[in-house]
Amino acid sequence: DSRFVIVGGGLAAAKLAEALRDNDFEGSLTLLAAEEQLPYERPPLSKEHLLGKKALAEFTVQPAQWYRDHHVEVMLGTAVSTIDRASKTVALPDGSTLPYDKLALATGSRARRLRIPGADAQGVHVLRTIEESDALVELFGSIRRLAVIGAGWIGLEVTAAARAAGVEVTVLEAMSAPLLAAMGPEMGAVFADLHRAHGVDLRCDVTVAEIRTAEGRVAGVRLGDDTVIEADAVLLGVGARPNTELAVDAGLAVEGGVLVDESLSTSDPDIVAVGDIADQQHPVLGRRVRVEHWANALNQPEVAALTMLGKPATYDRLPYFFTDQYDLGMEYTGYVAPGQQTTVVTRGDVGAREFVAFWLDSGNRVLAGMNVNVWDVGDRIKELILSGDPVDPRRLADTSAEL
Ligand code: FAD
Numbered sequence: 169d170s171r172f173v174i175v176g177g178g179l180a181a182a183k184l185a186e187a188l189r190d191n192d193f194e195g196s197l198t199l200l201a202a203e204e205q206l207p208y209e210r211p212p213l214s215k216e217h218l219l220g221k222k223a224l225a226e227f228t229v230q231p232a233q234w235y236r237d238h239h240v241e242v243m244l245g246t247a248v249s250t251i252d253r254a255s256k257t258v259a260l261p262d263g264s265t266l267p268y269d270k271l272a273l274a275t276g277s278r279a280r281r282l283r284i285p286g287a288d289a290q291g292v293h294v295l296r297t298i299e300e301s302d303a304l305v306e307l308f309g310s311i312r313r314l315a316v317i318g319a320g321w322i323g324l325e326v327t328a329a330a331r332a333a334g335v336e337v338t339v340l341e342a343m344s345a346p347l348l349a350a351m352g353p354e355m356g357a358v359f360a361d362l363h364r365a366h367g368v369d370l371r372c373d374v375t376v377a378e379i380r381t382a383e384g385r386v387a388g389v390r391l392g393d394d395t396v397i398e399a400d401a402v403l404l405g406v407g408a409r410p411n412t413e414l415a416v417d418a419g420l421a422v423e424g425g426v427l428v429d430e431s432l433s434t435s436d437p438d439i440v441a442v443g444d445i446a447d448q449q450h451p452v453l454g455r456r457v458r459v460e461h462w463a464n465a466l467n468q469p470e471v472a473a474l475t476m477l478g479k480p481a482t483y484d485r486l487p488y489f490f491t492d493q494y495d496l497g498m499e500y501t502g503y504v505a506p507g508q509q510t511t512v513v514t515r516g517d518v519g520a521r522e523f524v525a526f527w528l529d530s531g532n533r534v535l536a537g538m539n540v541n542v543w544d545v546g547d548r549i550k551e552l553i554l555s556g557d558p559v560d561p562r563r564l565a566d567t568s569a570e571l
Pocket residue numbers: 175176177178179180181200201202203209210211212213214246247248249274275276277278295296297322411414442443444445459460461462463465488489490491492
């Protein structure tokens with residue numbers, strides 16, 4: 169009987185267990201998860217859950233009964249410390265080892281921290297887990313002013329939730345606009361306007377020199393130019409780091425993320441990697457991409473399961489993600505390489521935040537599209553990207569012409 173082991177306890181791990189059983193895997197299946205909770209989805213942690221609108225049970229991937237019914241042994245609070253590829257075993261915290269025939273790595277990411285004075289003070293928060301989201305809910309009820317360091321997705325979503333709870337928020341961003349790396353300046357400006365319209369004090373082009381404390385607690389933030397922003401708490405929204413240590417120590421090929429081929433196999437044919445840690449050779453984009461988004465963790469496991477079962481499979485979906493902030497909902501599909509020159513074409517009313525934006529390359533081919541408060545255009549955006557045909561930018565912008 170085959171023994172399959174999944175290391176990790178997020179969406180990708182749970183979906184992989186599901187996909188293996190759906191594809192008639194009948195061997196033993198063990199899921200080893202560092203957290204104390206059954207795998208859950210993270211997007212609500214900075215949205216509905218933070219707004220008090222969704223409880224953990226509503227975004228737990230599968231209830232406990234599902235794992236029992238499908239004979240998946242789940243070991244919570246169990247952080248795997250090493251993988252021994254020669255003996256094909258993983259080491260557990262209690263010193264025991266578990267053998268595997270096929271192994272899956274789904275260890276995800278952790279919140280990045282800052283190395284500045286005060287970064288470990290009481291009142292400095294990050295957001296990755298349910299416990300950290302709960303801590304923020306409690307915090308919002310007890311503070312007046314929050315400083316958010318980093319205007320990325322998580323920083324901005326927490327900002328929106330804090331405003332909804334009546335907290336005053338200052339957002340401190342090192343670049344010239346929010347979300348600059350992901351969206352470029354034009355669309356970064358849309359998000360800057362959105363937050364300012366909701367009373368956020370958004371400061372761009374600033375560096376944070378120090379988190380000031382009084383009696384060990386956060387008192388404010390000092391900027392590089394010595395400006396002091398008073399705050400009762402700080403949220404660090406400065407990105408995530410993939411949990412690749414296990415893979416590195418095991419001698420797998422890792423460059424930032426764990427390198428995987430089109431079938432999500434690592435450099436060891438008996439080990440796959442999925443989700444945030446997987447740096448995949450993407451067949452459609454023709455390059456390596458590591459995608460730190462929900463849809464990737466949701467969809468890659470189906471392919472990884474087939475690969476573990478020795479069946480041919482290729483992961484070729486375009487990167488996709490979404491955000492909700494205040495009354496703005498958006499979806500983004502496609503991929504723009506870092507530093508790639510693009511032209512942004514918009515279709516609809518940008519000022520009213522109801523439009524579609526397209527990123528075109530120098531040959532007017534659509535690389536990516538983002539629909540903001542406009543729905544049911546996702547499939548068309550995908551088609552435009554996948555066709556690889558040049559588009560007429562004026563026609564694309566013209567809402568009276570068919571998309
Ligand atoms: P993770 O969810 O990081 O799970 C990895 C799990 O593995 C963790 O439980 C970890 O404890 C465990 N683990 C790590 N090391 C070990 C080990 N050695 N042994 C055992 N277990 C281990 N994406 C979107 O597309 N849209 C959004 O709106 C969005 N919002 C988000 C909001 C928040 C607050 C966060 C944190 C993320 C958000 N994301 C969003 C990103 C999305 O949640 C991630 O891409 C997704 O969680 C990745 O899933 P994963 O299973 O690969 O990794």
